[in-house]
Amino acid sequence: MALKTAYNGSQPLSRSDTHQPWLKLFVDDGFPVFEESSFPPPDLLDVLVDLYFHNISCHYPLLHEPTLKSSIAAGEHLRHGSFGATVLLVCAIASRFTRDPRVLLDDSSHPHSAGWKWFNLVEAVRRLSFSPAKLHNLQVYALMAIFLQGSTAPQSTWPAIGAGIRAALDVGAHRRKMYASTPTVEDELWRRAFWVLVVMEWTIGYALGRPSSIHDEDFDLALPTECDDEYWLTPEGEPLFEQPxxxxxxxxxxxxxxRLGQILSFAMRTVYSSNKSKAQLGNSDQQWEQRLVAELDSGLNKWTDSLPSHRKPALRFLVMSLRDDTLRWDPEQEDVVFLTQAASLKAFYYFCQTAVHRAVLSSHRESALSLPSTIICTNAARSSIQGMLFLSGMVLMTNAFAAKRSDRVVNVEKDVALARKAVEMMHSLQYESHASGSLAFVNLPFPFGRVR
Structure with missing residues (x-):
């Protein structure tokens, strides 16, 4: 004790002295408990939660619908700050899919203000936490990024994604050994949260021209379990995870x-890396980029060939035999979720294909691969434009037909006008792209008369 006193100059602190009251604020989950008035009215809350799972979950399966709804019914969002923040962000994102004026800012009637009052509540109270991240913390970061993607400042998603990935790494969510051998609801949600953050970083990182903070060799966790939310648990609440x-x-x-994002990530680290890093890898020769682009293009082709088809069995052989349908796009698909997913995958494929081949175009080097890459990029751009126009027009028309059947005429004429504009734009591309012209001439009746 004398030596300690001589070394420290005073008596060592007792254990009770190390618990400082000014640090207590930072030892929770990073969010205070939200008042009930912070949330939408119960009827609107139910609608927004349904809209979120209908429009977002098919692309980013971040949350488990039965668990979220049962937790809200039990009032968990009023007792736990991080879960309350999760619910508020779900409402903020879903607000963009409804015309209910209650989702707008109180002092604004502009539709672009939808959801911001709930996002602002979360952002205003978010604080640094000294405790290890919890599941809801990762979900909050991912939800913030999803919301900001649709804002006028999509680049602001980058810090949110980065913070979420750092929080995941801090608790080991990137390692397989963190997860039990038998699947559980919490383990699967951790896994999904991590993958959503990583995929968003890959795609947004490329769009913004920023390097990834994490790479394939840095994590070894399994891919999300291919099991829909309703098959996770038995009626008794025991883990099941069996897709029929x-x-x-x-x-x-x-x-x-x-899997497609992994190809994009590898392209970002190689063909888009700095000259210095290429030299360090021993890949500084002039033909290296072209050879690598060819390998990446081969990987994209293998990806398309591996895609499953959700068509009816009688049509499956026909789909597999058509080269133009390798992405399994099927306009006759009756399931809206599969139809939307097919369109999104196709758009993302063209996004990645353009990213791979654009590297050769930007290098300003003449080679035998430059012309093919130019053609591929141009065709990808045309296909992306026509695909998104067609999908958007179909969504607007579906909404217009539903509104007409229910005698709900609010904004229907505006949606029909936009759908007509989409058809006109596809008409203008009919000479450059046969598929675009074919889509434009689909003879579908508009709710208030045909196109022509």
Missing amino acids: QGKPSKVTAFVYMI
Whole structure:
């Protein structure tokens, strides 16, 4: 003790002295408990939660619908700050899919203000936590990024994604050994949260021209389980995780999105890396980029060939035999979720294909691969434009037909006008792209008369 006193100059602190009251604020989950008035009215809350799972979950399966709804019914969002923040962000994102004026800012009637009052509540009270991240913390970061993607400042998603990935790494969510051998609801949600953050970083990182903070060799966790939310648990609440035989999972599309994102991530680290890093890898010769682009293009082709088809069995052979349908796009698909997922995967494929081949175009080097890459990029751009126009027009028309059947005429004429504009734009591309012209001439009746 004398030596300690001589060394420290005073008596060592007792254990009770190390618990400082000014640090207590930072030892929770990072969020205070939200008042009930912070949330939408119960009727609107239910609608927004349904809208979130209908429009977002098929692309980013971040949350488990039965668990979220049961937790809200039990009032968990009023007792736990991080879960309350999760619910508020779900409402913020879903607000963009409804015309209910209650989702707008109180002092604004502009539709672009939808959801911001709930996002602002979360952002205003978010604080640094000294405790290890919890599941809801990762979900909050991912939800913030999803919301900001649709804002006028999409680049602001980058810090949110980065913070979420750092929080995941801090608790080991990137390692397989963190997860039990038998699947559980919490383990699967951790896994999904991590993958959603990583996929978003890959895609947004490329769009913003920023390097990834994490790479394939840094993590070894399994891919999300291809099992829909309703099959996770038995009626008694025990883990099940068994997708019915012959019923395709709605999570499969996200798994394929991850695999496609891995190709994009590798392209970012190689063909888009700095000259210095290329030299360090021993890949500074002039033909290296072209050879690598060819390998990446081969990987993209293998990805398309591996895509499953959710068509009816009688048509499956026809789909597999058509080269133009290798992405399994099927306008006659009756399931809206699979139709939307197919369109999103196709758009993401063209996004990645353009990213791979654009590297050769930007290098300003003449080679035998430059012309093919130019053609591929141009065709990808044309296909992306026509695909998104067609999908958007179909969504607007579906909404217009539903509104007409229910005698709900609010904004219907505006949606019909936008759908007409989409058809006109596809008409203008009919000479450059046969598929675009074919889509434009689909003879579908508009709710208030045909196109022409």
